[in-house]
Amino acid sequence: MNIGKVTDYFPTMDIIDSNIKDKLEKSYKNIVNKKVLQADVLASLEKIDLDDEDFYNLLSDTASNFLDKMGKIAQDKRVRYFGNNVFLFSPLYIANYCENSCRYCGFREKSNIKRAKLNRDEIEDEMKALADTGIEEVLILTGESERFSSIDYIANACKLASKYFKTVGIEIYPANIKDYEKLREAGADFVTVFQESYNKKSYNYYHPYGHKRSFVYRIDTQERALMAGFRGVGFGVLFGLNNPIEEAYKLGLHAKEVQRKYPHAEVSISLPRIRPTHGADKLDFCEIDDKKFFQIMLALRIFLPFASITLSTREDKDFRNLAIKYAATKISASVDTSIGHRSKRSKDEGDEQFEIADSRSCDDVIKDLKSFGMSPVFTDYINL
Secondary structure (H helix, E strand, C coil): CCCCCCCCCCCCCCCCCCCHHHHHHHHHHHHCCCCCCHHHHHHHHCCCCCCHHHHHHHHCHHHHHHHHHHHHHHHHHHHHHHCCEEEEEEEEECECCCCCCCCCCCCCCCCCCCCCECCHHHHHHHHHHHHCCCCCEEEEECCCCCCCCCHHHHHHHHHHHHHHCCEEEEECCCCCHHHHHHHHHCCCCEEEEEEECCCHHHHHHHCCCCHHHCHHHHHCHHHHHHHCCCCEEEEEECECCCCHHHHHHHHHHHHHHHHHHCCCCEEEEECCECCCCCCCCCCCCCCCCHHHHHHHHHHHHHHCCCCEEEECCCCCHHHHHHHHHHCCCEEECCCCCCECCCCCCCCCCECCCCCCCCCCCHHHHHHHHHHCCCEEECCCCCCC
């Protein structure tokens, strides 16, 4: 099989009956050529509940003239639905083997990095070290390789995590429904998958081969996880790969359509920007400056007031502190994107996925949050 060929599905992939991806494409096609006027933006800002066109208006370049007004509305919604609470979590990378070749990623198969995969004892050592920082929510990550990081391997990690953390998330390769059922039964609470880019042409360029080549299988991932009984799912794009307005628009609509279809689901959105990394191709990215990035966050908060918005350590301390006042509700702390570095007890240590911009410890993040009136929260779940 030519795995570089553009394909809908590979033979082992579940195919589900969902038209959400078609809705996203149709909606964007119908609105992309709209000329947004200042009156359109102001009219959208007067609404309590925004429709898709209102969301597009707030993402438009025209709306950049109304950031103060957008900021006030976004902050009001943030406080109304989340208070001053800021939820803390930390990622834990347990393997960095990958069978894809995403041109922008340090974990890509062709990348000349040091690979590692933690065994059971090493995973537990890493979890103990992380739990000692006070973190109660962990996000378990691997490279996208079922051969090196099997579902059983990840499930065993989830079982271990349940001993040390109250909430366990996973960010791994997209899986089938029966695999998600196994992971849920092992203690995982939510699944996060980044579409990376919602533009098919851009997606195909940045993912030349591997199972990640399947755009449609990836975009249906959140639905498969919810079909398997997960309580929450996360969405995201990697800003820098394509036009940011298109990506943000389709990202917001994707989350909204899934929540509408599965009303019991908790929905979260992650907003990473491309960061330097070794092993990636030298590429010309669609850079997005701080002002436009901030506008996108405000628009998402206004459009999806109930959704959690996560900002990672790809952003620096000052930008993250600003973002959580207005739109973001969740940030990572005590972050290390390498393999086996926390406990210093692993036989092999693997290289990191990307360079972080905010290296604050959990204690430092808490101190900063409290200094401007925010309330750090480790978890709001009671596990019976």
